[in-house]
Amino acid sequence: ATPTSIMAGSGRAAEFGILFKGGEHLETTHHIDTVIVDKTGTVTNGKPELTDIVVASGIGEEEFLSLIGAAEKQSEHPLAEAIVKGIQDRGILLKGVQSFEAIPGYGVKTVVDNKEILVGTRKLMNSYNVDILNILPVMEELEANGKTAMLASIEGQYAGLVAVADTVKETSKKAIKRLHDMNIEVIMMTGDNQRTATAIGREVGIDHVIAEVLPEGKAEEVKKLQAAGKKVAMVGDGINDAPALAVADIGMAIGTGTDVAMEAADITLIRGDLNSIADAIIMSHKTMRNIK
Ligand code: ADP
Ligand code: MG
CATH class of the missing domain: 3.40.50.1000 (HAD superfamily/HAD-like)
Incomplete structure (x- = not known):
């Protein structure tokens, strides 16, 4: 050569x-x-945007978003940035965070407002025994459209879902x-x-x-x-x-x-x-x- x-x-x-x-x-x-x-x-x-918000019954959308936004504010993941930006763009103020743990490949585990908040994949929810059966069809529909849907729980109960889309x-x-x-x-x-x-x-x-x-x-x-x-x-x-x-x-x-x-x-x-x-x-x- x-x-x-x-x-x-x-x-x-x-x-x-x-x-x-x-x-x-x-x-x-x-x-x-x-x-x-x-x-x-x-x-x-690589610039995902928040596109969908689904909130479980028993919690208001603003309350839900202020908790989820606070949880994700601590994460450096691009998905987290998209979620936080989407929530703040809707004029919602975030609550204070007491503890934060990133679980790579799965999501985040945090304490906000004295409540344990998880945001992430099905597997994350399954590993904490959160019942997500009813929301799965909605999640699958979003995914079939190329969106990334993330589930959230508050104190071990399914609380809602947020989805982001990347072009x-x-x-x-x-x-x-x-x-x-x-x-x-x-x-x-x-x-x-x-x-x-x-x-x-x-x-x-x-x-x-x-x-x-x-x-x-x-x-x-x-x-x-x-x-x-x-x-x-x-x-x-x-x-x-x-x-x-x-x-x-x-x-x-x-x-x-x-x-x-x-x-x-x-x-x-x-x-x-x-x-x-x-x-x-x-x-x-x-x-x-x-x-x-
Ligand atoms: P990617 O290759 O898309 O960057 P990762 O391994 O970082 O994937 O994450 C895999 C999945 O874990 C994501 O698609 C998402 O569902 C979930 N996840 C990771 N980080 C977060 C987070 N901060 N909040 C919510 N979900 C997350
Ligand atoms: Mg990449």
Whole structure:
């Protein structure tokens, strides 16, 4: 391999906003046959907005939102930010929080106004024996529309649900099609639930979806594919994605994402447009052809 053509290839890629950390990654990229994309902030814009509020009987909407908003105010999760913003935009004041615990991949557990408040997934509710049977059809309907619905309980009783929607990047669908046309398998991986993930996947043409992956599980999924002989590129933006970006044959971080993701990755895609994935692979092919 001539260093000159690698240098030229890296330089050309950089002009397209594709930053290779080292020449060896340009060589590895050429062997990629499987691309895993994170959902939130990678396939989607990552700016969820509060769209739906459903309150259980026996509690007023304002009371409900002031408790839920307080609980989520302590969380740094993008979903929490969307919930808090949506509540504050409705002019509702938040109550004071006495304690807060983030449960990664599940939600939050807090004490607000001397009441224990949980907000998060079905599994979170199930693990605290909160009866959510009646609300499940409503939740499933929201999820089938690509929304992320989160359940809330107050003192162990189901109290309501909030849903947020994130929009897919307008470039994602075409970018996925380009990868498929290059015979590259594309998989979307997310901590979000199966139904929401499937709906978003359908919107952008990805039929292989791995959902409900816990934060520490993303790297494991990459290793499983590698053990099956795949050469895997992982594309992500979040702190949660960092271990998977590091383990993958090639890690590609979205330039608009977290610094942690960019540090763990081999390539930074400055533009945040998934077309850069195909561009990077094509450039690596061209470079390797010049070398041989
Ligand atoms: P993602 O890959 O979507 O960032 P996470 O692993 O962070 O997924 O979270 C998985 C799921 O856990 C979310 O879809 C949501 O249902 C729930 N969850 C996580 N954090 C919170 C939170 N602060 N409030 C409510 N629900 C949450
Ligand atoms: Mg993300």
